Amino acid sequence: MTLRRLPLLLVFVVVTAHAADEVPKHPLLNDTFRLSLGGFYADSTTQARLGSSTGGAGVDVNFEDALGLEERKWIGEASMYWRISERWRVDLDYFNLDRKASRPLAADISWGDQTFTAGTTVNSSVQISDLRAALGYSFFRRADKELGAGVGVHTLKFKAAIDAAGIGGRTESATAPLPTFAIYGAFALTDTWALALRTDWLSLDYDKYSGSIRSSAIDIVYQPFRHVAFGVGMHSLNLRLDVDNPNSKFQARVNLQGPAAFASVSF
Helix, strand or coil, X not given: XXXXXXXXXXXHHHHHHXXXXXXXXXXXXXXXXXXXXXXXXXXXXXEEEECCCCCCCCCCEECCCCCCCCCEEEEEEEEEEEECCCCEEEEEEEEEEEEXXXXXXXXXXXXXXXXXCCCCEXXXXXXXXXXXXXXXXXXXXXXXXXXXXXXXXXXXXXXXXXXXXXXXXXXXXXXXXXXXXXXXXXXXXXXXXXXXXXXXXXXXXXXXXXXXXXXXXXXXEECCCCCEEEEEXXXXXXXXXXXXXXXXXXXXXXEEEEEEEEEEEXX
8 A cells, every 4th residue: 555545544444433422632733833853764765966057957867876965864853833823833843864974886877068988986965854834724623633725935956976085076956845735634642642643745836946846744642641642653755856956966865764753752
């Protein structure tokens, strides 16, 4: 079963399971403020292409397979929400991924105006950070469940570099504000267990940027104490970003997916 199908199944299970039960009251649905810190063990696939200044389109470079970047790595995450009224809320999320590698090439690669031949030891790095801010409205809200929608923006920073001793190299970076539409939900299973889910997506073309972004999170939250909770889940981010600069074209494709764990405080 794919990650994108899980939210619908989980919503159905939770809603039907409590149709006739006493309504549970979980702090996830009733506290005003919640701050979570944790990590996301991401399985990463990163492809980027940097065209030459003479107009060449360049070729895709897989930074994990060709350049040796770690395919799996823990990413630090932070998130919070603030219920500013009964139905309105503000959400903030942030993560940062920084990887570096050095490896002899098995085949030639092109990056900008330079070509690195097979056998050359190449240094590479990729940095990805994402700050998400969203304003949500819960159109369905009860003591034990809520469903809502919102609008927000992912301020995504992507930086990729390839170089080799005696040859040089180039670093390319882009900071793109990507507005998104979001759907979220939360469901109390008991007074201490709850389910939370969220998905964002958008495809757009403006100014020098074009691309799409889709992110998802499905979490189980266990809150044994009044103000402290723990959780596990599955998080993912899929990004396509094209930047048409005056002297070159830059493309990036990123897929991150894996398990997450976190601790929260709320009041």
